Amino acid sequence: MPFPTLTIGDKTIPLPIIQGGMGIGVSLHSLAAAVANEGGIGVIAGALAGFREKDIAKNPIEADSRGLAAEIRQAREKSQDASGLIGVNIMVALCNFASLVRTAVTEKVDVIFSGAGLPLDLPSYLREAAEKAQEEIHTKIAPIVSSARAASLIAKKWWSGYNKAPDLVVVEGPLAGGHLGFKRAELDSADHRLELIVPQVIEALKSFEDKCGRAIPVVVGGGVYTGADIYNMMQLGAAGVQMGTRFVATWECDASLTFKKAFMEATEKDQMIIQSPVGMPGRAIRSQFLEDMENGMKKPPHCIYHCIKTCDPATTPYCISLALVNAQKGHMDRGFAFAGANVGRVSDIVSVKKLVESLREEYEAAEAAAALSPPQAAEVAPLTATE
Numbered sequence: 001m002p003f004p005t006l007t008i009g010d011k012t013i014p015l016p017i018i019q020g021g022m023g024i025g026v027s028l029h030s031l032a033a034a035v036a037n038e039g040g041i042g043v044i045a046g047a048l049a050g051f052r053e054k055d056i057a058k059n060p061i062e063a064d065s066r067g068l069a070a071e072i073r074q075a076r077e078k079s080q081d082a083s084g085l086i087g088v089n090i091m092v093a094l095c096n097f098a099s100l101v102r103t104a105v106t107e108k109v110d111v112i113f114s115g116a117g118l119p120l121d122l123p124s125y126l127r128e129a130a131e132k133a134q135e136e137i138h139t140k141i142a143p144i145v146s147s148a149r150a151a152s153l154i155a156k157k158w159w160s161g162y163n164k165a166p167d168l169v170v171v172e173g174p175l176a177g178g179h180l181g182f183k184r185a186e187l188d189s190a191d192h193r194l195e196l197i198v199p200q201v202i203e204a205l206k207s208f209e210d211k212c213g214r215a216i217p218v219v220v221g222g223g224v225y226t227g228a229d230i231y232n233m234m235q236l237g238a239a240g241v242q243m244g245t246r247f248v249a250t251w252e253c254d255a256s257l258t259f260k261k262a263f264m265e266a267t268e269k270d271q272m273i274i275q276s277p278v279g280m281p282g283r284a285i286r287s288q289f290l291e292d293m294e295n296g297m298k299k300p301p302h303c304i305y306h307c308i309k310t311c312d313p314a315t316t317p318y319c320i321s322l323a324l325v326n327a328q329k330g331h332m333d334r335g336f337a338f339a340g341a342n343v344g345r346v347s348d349i350v351s352v353k354k355l356v357e358s359l360r361e362e363y364e365a366a367e368a369a370a371a372l373s374p375p376q377a378a379e380v381a382p383l384t385a386t387e
């Protein structure tokens with residue numbers, strides 16, 4: 001059997017894979033369009049989306065909105081006949097969260113994904129936009145959570161405040177790249193394995209599915225690497241997967257070749273957990289820059305981006321946005337790359353088409369193997385960061 005389709009309300013797509021939003025500038029229109037053309041959801045990163053705009057230091061809010069709008073339009077242009085969708089990732093921790101959401105809605109993006117905090121007021125922007133335009137808004141909204149508790153909290157607030165249930169929920173586990181919704185000590189704990197959290201989130205959303213009268217698909221990410229992983233996650237009840245690391249090692253990924261090569265060269269030991277200026281742990285590729293920062297060196301910024309709510313330029317050891325922009329451009333000595341726990345397995349850069357083909361073959365092989373000897377629920381292979 002081919003991949004099952006993914007249905008989000010009135011929209012059904014043939015590929016149940018979401019390419020996770022990757023900032024800064026790692027997933028922009030090129031990657032997002034390529035994924036949408038394969039039938040999945042290609043996601044543009046909202047974080048500092050205007051980093052290439054000339055006036056980013058002077059007018060960061062306007063420049064970001066302009067940059068995001070331009071990326072969405074180019075992604076649409078490059079995926080006109082796509083069977084997939086275009087999404088935007090907008091982190092709650094961003095100072096210009098509201099402005100980016102308004103831009104995404106105005107540009108009629110298909111889905112807004114929002115994590116790094118609880119997007120409790122996200123539906124209010126859709127309501128506002130609908131009132132202003134005097135028409136129905138078709139943009140779907142999907143929180144990214146790391147626990148059933150967070151999923152419940154968001155669903156309760158949306159239902160009581162806006163009579164709205166999430167259109168889809170992404171559950172991100174501790175093996176993911178980027179900022180992590182766990183305390184550092186929880187990252188290696190057996191209680192916080194994705195395989196345990198997923199059924200809890202599905203259960204927590206059941207009463208909201210009853211209330212809104214439709215399914216709330218749960219999509220799972222963080223350490224999903226092969227088609228067999230996708231198959232296993234689906235056996236747990238996931239409607240699809242979100243993948244980041246694998247999409248970095250594609251020709252269409254919007255980061256520089258040097259950035260992609262850092263993924264190819266990293267071994268399993270080259271990843272490290274950092275305490276990000278965002279106030280959350282993050283998983284990244286070990287680098288001299290990060291070692292220096294961990295060892296107490298400081299590069300106090302002259303803050304130009306004013307990007308993260310919790311960042312205090314007076315006390316932060318370095319500007320995370322500048323470090324991520326430097327890395328995106330290939331200046332790895334002046335920055336660093338976020339990456340998932342499986343980064344050590346990346347050995348090649350391929351096209352998005354080729355990646356999807358290989359995932360499909362692996363999925364089908366896993367399904368065929370399971371048909372010969374069906375596993376018990378408890379036997380579903382856990383995600384792993386080693387081959």
Ligand SMILES: Cc1cc2nc3c(=O)[nH]c(=O)nc-3n(C[C@H](O)[C@H](O)[C@H](O)COP(=O)(O)O)c2cc1C
Nearest residue numbers: 020021022023176177178222223243244245339340
């Ligand atoms: C380079 C990089 C940048 C990321 N940036 C963001 C981001 O801006 N916002 C976000 O919500 N998640 C971000 N993530 C997380 C991904 O969207 C995705 O959920 C995660 O990487 C999935 O785990 P995997 O890499 O093991 O597939 C980032 C991940 C990577 C590798």
